[in-house]
Amino acid sequence: MKDAAQPDVIVIGAGVVGLSAAIAAQARGLSVTVLDREGPAAGASAGNAGAFAFTDILPLASPGILKKAPKWLLDPLGPLSVPPAYAAQIAPWMFRFWRACSPKRVAHSTAAQTAMMDLSKAELEPFLAATGTLPMLRKEGNLQVYESDAELKASQPGWDARSKHGIEFRHMGAAEMAGIQPGLAPRFTHGTFTPGWYSIADPKLYTLALAEHFRSRGGAIERAEVTALATIDDGVEVRTTNGNTRRAAQIVLAAGAFSHRIAKSLGESIPLETERGYNTTLPADAFDLRTQVTFGGHGFVVTRLSTGIRVGGAVELGGLTLPPNYRRSEAMLKKAQTFLPGLKPTGGVQWMGFRPSLPDSLPAIGRARTTARVVYAFGHGHLGLTQSAGTARLVADLLTNQSPTIDIAPFSPQRF
Structure with missing residues (x-):
C-alpha cells in the first residue's frame, strides 16, 4: 500500500527547469514534491x-569560440576566463570542449539544439497561458552589435545557419540601429536585429510565479539539500x-550546477562544469533600453527587466567553491558605460550565479544509467530559461512512459 505522504514524483531543484518539469508532471495527474537546497528561484533562475533565446541554435562549443578563446583567456576580466x-581541475572538461568543436560534432549539436529550440518555442506560450504567466512575456527582439564590417562578416556563418x-x-548600419535602439556609441557601425527573440519581464519573479502556481495545484516545495539517491524495491x-530520507516512485534531478554530485551516488560520472555568470542590475531609469542589446565581441548583454536594467554575461570557468570575483561585474x-x-x-546590485554546462553545449535529458525511475534534466548552460518549457514536456513524457516529441538521444546523460 502506498504511503499517503509519498508523492509519485520528487523533483530535485526549484529553479525554472525543475519547477517547469514539476508543473508539467502535475498536469499529467502525478502528485509532485519539489526539494531544493535554498528554495525557489535561488540560483541562476533569478539572475539570468x-x-x-530560441534563435541561439549554435553551440558554444564551436570553431569560432576556439579562435576567440586564446585572446579572451589572456584578459582575466574578459568574456572567458x-x-x-x-585550471588543473577544469582541464579534462576543456579537453572535451575542444573535441566538441570539430565541424562534425558542431553539426550534430546544432541539429539537436535546433530541435530543442523548436520544441521549447512551441511549448512556451501554452505553458505560460496555463500557469497564468503569459502577461510577463515580451517580444522586443535582440540587437547584436559589431564594431566593424569585418566583425559582422566573421559572424556570417552563424547567420547562414540560422537562415537555413x-x-x-x-543586418543593418548605424542609422537603422539607432532607430531600434537610440544611444549606442558611434564605435558600433553594424548590427543584426532578430525580431523573434523573446524575453520575460523578470526571471526571478517568473520562477516565483511558477512556484506559486505549482503550490496552488496541490504541489509541495520543501527546503532540503539532497546528497544522494538510492534505488529501492518500489x-x-x-x-x-540532515539525515532525513524521502521516497517516491520516480525522481527528476534538476539541481542545476549541483546535479552531477547527486548523480555520482548512482554511479554516474557526468562532466558537468560551472560557467559562473556575473551581472549588475541597475535601476529601471538607468537607460532608455528598447530591446536587448548583445555586445558579442565583449561577451555580455544589456537587458530591460521590469525590475531594472541588467548588465551581465561572460563566462568564468571557476567551479562551485571559489569566492566570487565581482571585478568581472565592474x-x-x-x-x-562606454558603449x-x-x-x-x-x-546597481551585483550578482554571481552558476550556469550548469556540459562540454558539447547540450543539456542532459534522459534516464539514469542504473534505473529508469530517475530522469535527469540539467546542464542547459546559458539556455535554462529558454529551454525550460521544452525540457518540461520531455520530462513529463518520460515520467508517463510516452514517446518524447523529439529525438532525445543527443541529450543522453551517458553520451560522455
Missing part, C-alpha cells in the same frame, strides 16, 4: 538575462544532509 586556482532554419533577422530513496558595467554613453551606472 531573462531571454528566451579560468581562474589559475581552478528560417530564423528571421536583418521507487527511489532521496537522502538529505568591468562589464564600465564597458557598458551606451547615456547609461547611469549608480545604484
